[in-house]
Amino acid sequence: MKEVSIQTFQEIFRSEKVQKLSDDYVSDEIMEFTHPFVSARHRVIKIEGISIVYRDWMVPSPLSMRTVHEEPFLKMQFEIEGHSAFTHKMPISCKHIDILHGKHTLLFLPEVDGTLFYPNSRKVLDVIFTVDFFKKLFGMDMNCLDSFGDAIEKSVPHLIGSESKVITATMSKVINDILYCEFHGIFKKTYIEAKVVELLNLQLAQFRKERDSTSIKLRKDDIDRLYHLKERIDANPGASYSLAQLAEVAGFNDFKLKKGFKQLFGQTVFGYIHDVRMKSAYTLLQKGEHNVTDVSYLMGYKYVHHFSKAFKKKYGFTPKNIGK
Secondary structure (H helix, E strand, O other): OEEEOHHHHHHHOOOOEEEEOOOOOOEEEEEEEEOOOOEEEEEEEEEOOEEEEEEEEEOOOOEEEEEEEOOOEEEEEEEEEOOEEEEEOOOOOOOEEEEOOOEEEEEEEOOEEEEEEEOOOEEEEEEEEOHHHHHHHOOOOHHHHHHHHHHHHHOOOEEOOOOOEEOOHHHHHHHHHHHOOOOOHHHHHHHHHHHHHHHHHHHHHHHHHHHHOOOOOOOHHHHHHHHHHHHHHHHOOOOOOOHHHHHHHHOOOHHHHHHHHHHHHOOOHHHHHHHHHHHHHHHHHHHOOOOHHHHHHHOOOOOHHHHHHHHHHHHOOOHHHOOO
16 A cells, blocks of 8 residues: 655645636636656636645555645545545544545534555545635524534534435436536536535435434433444454344344444444445455455355445455555
């Protein structure tokens, strides 16, 4: 894996060819650059309070980069293709931010100092707001955004929701509307601003649905049993699990297990098993001590091609590409 310092990171972006699509109301530029670690094409659209950055990166091998921003970082991130991870240098509640292939999130960091990791090529749309503009969108009342709004007011790091969400077909259409806008001048400005707000509303609606889903009351012993079950899965992700077996281990009926697990940990029990299997497989393959066939069997897959398909869906690239 290539490890890039802040200085080298700046060098990568120093050489660029610019195509200007700007006018009096919208700054719109296309930049291209080539470096041994990454070749890329960026489009940067700026209007008052909003910066839209579309990145198309070709990454020959996994890339780790230090990044530092002193200004607040408030953005929607849509990982259209590929996978990105950010680990903050300081011990904060959302220290590790992982956005997988085809997913999105909304995050706020008062300052940025950490490491970015890109395992492969990627296409991503970032929509970055100034804090003042974002507050004005909601009439200066952040209460409607619950804990996320509270984090912005208190200037503490926060990641909305328990996990990143799938980019819907409607979201994809709005993203295309932004990138292929045919208007010019003031009409381009108002059109793009309206589309950004539409995209934000679609994103927030998806996270509200998670928050508003019906919950059940979990007693302390219920929570302890669910944590015990989670630890058991962590210790042996490749075991064969059925809902009945898992419910028996937890001492719940099927309904309470499904509802309680998702309520406590933010995802279904089988979704969690799948994630643990994929993360464990990634780690084993990175170490290079097992081949793809061995890892697929260790993770409970009967057929290697089923494992490879699931792995690619999770990370956006096949398991055989790890370590190359």
